[in-house]
Amino acid sequence: MVVLLSTYLLAGCAISNRDGPIVLKVAQASNENEQNFLGRFESERRINNEYIQDLSEKQPDIRLHPSIIPAEKLEQELRVQTNSGLGPDLVIANSNQALSLLADGLTDPLKMTSELQKTISAEALKRVKTSDGSLAGQPVSQYIQLACFDKRKLAQAPKTLAELSSDSSHDKVFGMVLNMDDLYWSVGSFGAGEALAHSLADKKTTTAADKRLTNWLRWLKTASYQQNILFLRTQAALRAALISGEMSWISCWSNQLPQLRQALKEHLGVARLPDGTFGRATPITRLQVWALGKNSSKVQREESLKLMEFVVQPWAQKTYALKFRMAYPVNPAAAQIVNKQLPGGLAEFSEAEYLRITRGDRIVAAIQKSPILKDAIESTLSEIIFDGLSPEKATVQIKTQFKTKQ
Amino acid sequence: MTSPLLLTTISPGAIADEFLVWLVYLNRGTVQLQLLLVALVMLAEHRGILRRRVKHRLFPEYIRVLIGPLLLLFSAAAFSLVGLPWGLLRYFGLLWLGWMLFTPLKTLLLRINKKFPVEELESTFLRPVYVIVASISFVRLMGSMENLSQMPVANLFGVELTLGRIYLAIILIYTIFTLASRPATFLAWLSGVLLAVRPRNRRGLELLFRYSFIIIGIIGVAYYIGINGTAFIAIAGGLSVGIGFGVKEIISNFISSIWLLFEGSVRPGEILMINGDPCTVRKLGLRATQLKRGRDGAELLIPNQTFFTTEATSFTQTETSRRESVFVGAAYEHDPDIIIEILEDIAKSHKKVLEYPNVRAFMIDFADSSINYKLAFWVANPLDSFDVASDLRRTIWKRFEKEGISIPFPQRQVYPMEWPPTLQQSLHSTGGRGVVPQGEPPEAAGSSEESSGEANP
Numbered sequence: 018m019v020v021l022l023s024t025y026l027l028a029g030c031a032i033s034n035r036d037g038p039i040v041l042k043v044a045q046a047s048n049e050n051e052q053n054f055l056g057r058f059e060s061e062r063r064i065n066n067e068y069i070q071d072l073s074e075k076q077p078d079i080r081l082h083p084s085i086i087p088a089e090k091l092e093q094e095l096r097v098q099t100n101s102g103l104g105p106d107l108v109i110a111n112s113n114q115a116l117s118l119l120a121d122g123l124t125d126p127l128k129m130t131s132e133l134q135k136t137i138s139a140e141a142l143k144r145v146k147t148s149d150g151s152l153a154g155q156p157v158s159q160y161i162q163l164a165c166f167d168k169r170k171l172a173q174a175p176k177t178l179a180e181l182s183s184d185s186s187h188d189k190v191f192g193m194v195l196n197m198d199d200l201y202w203s204v205g206s207f208g209a210g211e212a213l214a215h216s217l218a219d220k221k222t223t224t225a226a227d228k229r230l231t232n233w234l235r236w237l238k239t240a241s242y243q244q245n246i247l248f249l250r251t252q253a254a255l256r257a258a259l260i261s262g263e264m265s266w267i268s269c270w271s272n273q274l275p276q277l278r279q280a281l282k283e284h285l286g287v288a289r290l291p292d293g294t295f296g297r298a299t300p301i302t303r304l305q306v307w308a309l310g311k312n313s314s315k316v317q318r319e320e321s322l323k324l325m326e327f328v329v330q331p332w333a334q335k336t337y338a339l340k341f342r343m344a345y346p347v348n349p350a351a352a353q354i355v356n357k358q359l360p361g362g363l364a365e366f367s368e369a370e371y372l373r374i375t376r377g378d379r380i381v382a383a384i385q386k387s388p389i390l391k392d393a394i395e396s397t398l399s400e401i402i403f404d405g406l407s408p409e410k411a412t413v414q415i416k417t418q419f420k421t422k423q
Numbered sequence: 424m425t426s427p428l429l430l431t432t433i434s435p436g437a438i439a440d441e442f443l444v445w446l447v448y449l450n451r452g453t454v455q456l457q458l459l460l461v462a463l464v465m466l467a468e469h470r471g472i473l474r475r476r477v478k479h480r481l482f483p484e485y486i487r488v489l490i491g492p493l494l495l496l497f498s499a500a501a502f503s504l505v506g507l508p509w510g511l512l513r514y515f516g517l518l519w520l521g522w523m524l525f526t527p528l529k530t531l532l533l534r535i536n537k538k539f540p541v542e543e544l545e546s547t548f549l550r551p552v553y554v555i556v557a558s559i560s561f562v563r564l565m566g567s568m569e570n571l572s573q574m575p576v577a578n579l580f581g582v583e584l585t586l587g588r589i590y591l592a593i594i595l596i597y598t599i600f601t602l603a604s605r606p607a608t609f610l611a612w613l614s615g616v617l618l619a620v621r622p623r624n625r626r627g628l629e630l631l632f633r634y635s636f637i638i639i640g641i642i643g644v645a646y647y648i649g650i651n652g653t654a655f656i657a658i659a660g661g662l663s664v665g666i667g668f669g670v671k672e673i674i675s676n677f678i679s680s681i682w683l684l685f686e687g688s689v690r691p692g693e694i695l696m697i698n699g700d701p702c703t704v705r706k707l708g709l710r711a712t713q714l715k716r717g718r719d720g721a722e723l724l725i726p727n728q729t730f731f732t733t734e735a736t737s738f739t740q741t742e743t744s745r746r747e748s749v750f751v752g753a754a755y756e757h758d759p760d761i762i763i764e765i766l767e768d769i770a771k772s773h774k775k776v777l778e779y780p781n782v783r784a785f786m787i788d789f790a791d792s793s794i795n796y797k798l799a800f801w802v803a804n805p806l807d808s809f810d811v812a813s814d815l816r817r818t819i820w821k822r823f824e825k826e827g828i829s830i831p832f833p834q835r836q837v838y839p840m841e842w843p844p845t846l847q848q849s850l851h852s853t854g855g856r857g858v859v860p861q862g863e864p865p866e867a868a869g870s871s872e873e874s875s876g877e878a879n880p
Contacts, residue, residue: 100508100509101514103508
């Protein structure tokens with residue numbers, strides 16, 4: 018035993034020797050809402066490998082060792098590892114997860130120089146700031162909700178909900194996921210966000226705001242009555258249906274584009290989600306954040322910070338945004354460069370979008386934080402789509418659920 | 424790199440890489456501190472330092488072995504209180520405690536029920552579960568669960584097998600092999616109750632059910648890990664070649680075991696004559712049949728195909744009773760009718776001799792010194808025949824003694840010889856027809872045997 022331990026310790030010293038690259042353990046939360054999907058990390062793993070290989074070439078002092086953790090298990094897994102001193106050096110998660118991990122003491126707050134802060138969009142930084150002003154992590158890129166369609170079945174994606182309804186009556190099958198994250202884009206089209214945000218803040222809502230919420234719920238119900246508009250449980254199911262040709266159009270996330278591109282090749286169309294009569298669609302974004310693990314050694318921490326600084330520089334932001342064409346840069350300078358070269362929908366995303374998505378982000382974060390609230394909201398949406406719940410009753414039900422947070 | 428019809432290893436290097444990365448953790452002081460403490464406590468326990476300090480009759484040995492792991496768990500609690508990482512201490516403490524708990528657990532179970540199959544429970548269930556839990560929790564602790572479980576390691580007939588799938592398949596197959604006997608026993612019992620299957624046939628039925636569960640389970644596991652019907656056909660093709668060259672005997676024995684079960688000729692409980700000895704079939708295995716020889720209790724392992732290629736005598740195939748015989752000689756002066764009556768009377772009075780078929784005694788030979796008789800009788804259990812025959816021989820001797828019936832036997836008289844023999848001796852030994860040449864000793868030097876006829880005792 019002693020011999021074994023001595024060997025290990027010697028090996029450990031050898032690893033810390035600066036002659037070779039420093040190994041950094043990276044835990045990445047899978048953002049895909051795809052429970053029980055066997056190959057759900059396949060595409061993420063492939064992209065990770067390419068990304069890491071690229072980074073290793075640019076940063077020869079660092080060797081990244083990533084492991085993907087299902088989003089629903091992230092906190093639990095990190096707690097077990099961190100309590101043992103075996104936590105990762107870097108945690109890649111979305112902004113809400115990063116804030117939650119910091120609050121739980123599973124990551125360290127990040128101290129960024131003002132110079133480095135200038136390289137990142139101010140709105141993106143706001144999303145990782147805690148109430149006491151500390152940063153839960155560093156924003157690196159953002160994934161956007163889009164419309165993905167098969168060009169062989171649909172020449173052009175519908176720009177409005179009315180067009181969507183019209184196309185669905187011409188044998189074009191449309192698919193959406195039945196949860197608030199994925200349906201929130203349509204909330205903006207009816208201006209129903211105000212009622213939800215006020216209820217969440219336990220404020221009184223106006224009759225007009227309530228009516229807009231009811232209109233949104235009514236649209237959901239009406240859409241569910243249509244033969245060619247389908248609501249499925251997971252993004253994986255939607256994606257499979259688009260690839261197999263069962264669907265013509267689905268709501269998708271930009272980080273899923275590589276899989277769809279691989280399957281549909283030049284037939285994949287990407288567009289913005291349709292607007293409504295009240296206003297533009299309000300897709301939420303998933304901000305990818307790099308946070309610092311708690312157990313790193315001094316050298317590992319230094320290298321982690323160095324790497325984090327590197328990945329938000331314009332060159333890295335531009336290169337990776339264009340290489341993988343699945344995320345929007347957080348560096349405004351890089352965003353300007355790549356804007357024209359990104360696929361439809363992604364390219365149309367701009368700094369101004371932040372202002373509209375902040376509300377949605379807060380609402381979705383509140384839902385994700387409380388499993389009881391999440392289940393309750395999904396149950397209500399399910400009742401209105403599949404059962405006989407009226408939009409008026411659903412409005413009251415959802416407002417109550419938001420107010421009581423359950 | 425991978426051929427659709429070959430088993431090809433894809434990336435064993437990736438697994439090694441994942442394990443080697445664990446060494447990175449040794450850069451961290453808190454990890455080193457925890458491992459050092461674990462090593463010290465284990466060393467102290469190994470040298471008996473911890474146990475020597477707690478020598479008290481209130482703490483028996485099986486309680487004192489828990490001191491080491493408990494010390495680690497207390498250390499983990501102390502580390503937690505001062506805000507240091509403590510998970511490794513807790514992990515090793517719990518792992519050690521779990522291992523050490525086997526002894527008190529076994530003692531407790533035996534105290535509750537002395538006949539409880541503790542050893543079987545430990546080897547087939549507790550220790551395998553322990554190994555699975557320990558390995559999975561360690562990989563999880565290292566943060567490599569997803570990486571290792573999703574790592575492709577082999578390609579079997581076009582199906583990519585990940586490490587996680589292979590590990591799961593091994594666990595499932597082990598579970599199926601271990602637990603298949605339970606539902607099989609239940610189904611055999613149920614068949615016995617519902618279909619009136621005889622108890623000795625139930626054991627054969629039980630084995631058939633067990634093999635069926637195992638085969639269905641293995642096919643299920645194969646489908647679960649992604650091996651489809653086409654792959655099965657390919658495997659069958661590969662196996663047929665393999666059988667032809669290498670594993671012919673194994674497959675032959677396996678098929679024989681299935682056939683024997685269906686045929687019902689060799690079932691557990693059956694009594695077979697192997698090399699003249701009655702043996703009870705204990706277990707019909709996949710490769711060999713296990714038998715217990717009645718004569719000396721030796722366990723015989725006979726390849727199943729032997730029962731296909733060689734003759735076997737069964738005493739239990741359709742009927743369990745066995746006919747046995749005892750031979751005895753009586754002097755010419757006794758009336759054969761009286762002898763036959765006595766012999767039949769002796770056999771009938773034995774408890775284990777069946778009334779039907781009837782006991783029969785026969786006069787079978789006018790021999791040189793006696794009239795020979797055969798006493799034939801039937802016993803219900805073939806394994807009793809040896810004992811019963813022995814009993815009858817003893818009773819015959821006593822009865823003949825009592826009735827004054829003599830059992831003649833040949834007698835020999837031995838005369839000492841001189842060497843070289845005298846002329847008289849030489850003439851006597853050659854019957855007066857010749858002389859043994861000088862210098863050539865006879866075969867039995869120093870002695871000569873001469874039959875002196877038969878005499879009554």
